[in-house]
Amino acid sequence: MASPPLTELTDRARDIFRLVVEGYLASGQPVGSKALAGSRTEGGGGLNLSPASIRSVLAELEQRGLLAAPHTSAGRMPTESGLRLFVDAMMQVAEPTAEERAAIEQRLGEPGPIEQALEETSALLSDLSGAAGMVMVPGREPRLAQVSLTALDAQRVLAVLVSEDGQVENRILALPAEAVGTSLEQASNFLTARARGRTLAEAAKAVAEEISSERNALDEASRDLVARGIATWTEDTAKRPVLIVRGQAKLLDDAALTDIERVRSLLDDLESKESLASLLERARKAEATRIFIGSENRLFSLSGSSVIAAPYRDREGRVVGVLGVIGPTRLNYARVVPMVDFTARQLGKRIGKLEQS
Structure with missing residues (x-):
């Protein structure tokens, strides 16, 4: 439920609403009409209203969805809509002490x-x-020092990434059938040369640009493996x-x-x-x-x-x-x-x- 504009409230309703919210935030308890009767307004004066008149205003504020009355108490407390109105339009922020x-x-x-x-x-x-x-x-983006690819078996490759600060991360990548004869050493050297001193995002960009322009000596299977390896690491870092x-x-x-x-x-x-x-x-x-x-x-x-x-x-x-x-x-x-x-x-x-x- 959206909060009504502050301009829709009379000065009297505004004063009472503010006192209820401030009282509730200070104590965590609903605020009753008797407590409000002795309260001071923002200008320093009292409300000068009888408990009956205050209850009438409280009922109006409750009807507008700004206050609620718990079943166990005769007092009122702000609703979420009331708190939003107070925070956005009435709260006086204090500097840290x-x-x-x-x-x-x-x-x-x-x-x-x-x-x-x-x-x-x-x-x-x-x-x-x-x-x-x-x-x-x-998500940390360390500068890279080395990337190596090592065959685990005919279908899997262990990719190891080493950062300049000594962190080591491993990934196991599926090796496509057409890449069985791929020179993993050549792919590792290619990756290390393009990744050294760069973040993963920077390395991914450099590798993608070079592969797309075909300014490299990698065969098609090696290029696919390199691109997938970098993409896996970059995605993991972004999600972490x-x-x-x-x-x-x-x-x-x-x-x-x-x-x-x-x-x-x-x-x-x-x-x-x-x-x-x-x-x-x-x-x-x-x-x-x-x-x-x-x-x-x-x-x-x-x-x-x-x-x-x-x-x-x-x-x-x-x-x-x-x-x-x-x-x-x-x-x-x-x-x-x-x-x-x-x-x-x-x-x-x-x-x-x-x-x-």
Whole structure:
């Protein structure tokens, strides 16, 4: 259900709606008319309304789909549509505190490999938000040093790829019948010469261009084997995002334990790394922090959870991954959104320093 425009609400309804949302996000509990009667408006004054008048406005907001009344409480809480309206049109984002900035800068300023920085980032986001922190690591594209092809039997070839940093990966490729007499040594030398010092994507492009122009001494069967080998590696790398999630236990707070099924659904969702990575790809393509509330994303539609995610970049300004926070829909969006954004920028600086070293 789409949120009604903010302009459709009276000033009185706007004040009461904001107070209900802020009260709910702060406590995790529905907000009643008696509590609202003593609240202060954004301008600093009181509502100056009787509980009966407040209940009338609450009923109107509920009719518009912005608030809901749980069966066990006389208070109101925002719906997902209400939270979306609040986040998009009413929320006043606060900058991270000096203590939060110092903690982020210190943790991400410590020396060490990029893998350590990514682990630290996920744990840091969990610590600061009180929810689960996550970092999607980009598929690594190491520079290649050597490629070799060795016959295992009449129908299979072992392809070995060695990167400049010493990583070794193996693939078994089917050998087409017409390639039985293929010189694997010749194909290996061809691949190594075109791949050395390049990433897989760069090597694939160079090999494809040379094969298509026939500026090589390979026979047709060898060319097919070379092209298929490179394509297999390139496809595997593109499909292999690594996701680091830390702090799942923090989702089991007192409020969450009253709804065990929702928590169980959320923990199951977090185990679905491939689906979660797919969701984060949407944030990867954004210019700024994205907020996904409850059923706005299919992955968390059952658990009613929210995701706040931001892309992080390398020193060239290219998006290389996504980080963020997963938690209940009552996350403190005004605090967590700028914190996630600041952390993304600090991680980008860390990556830039590692690339220079």
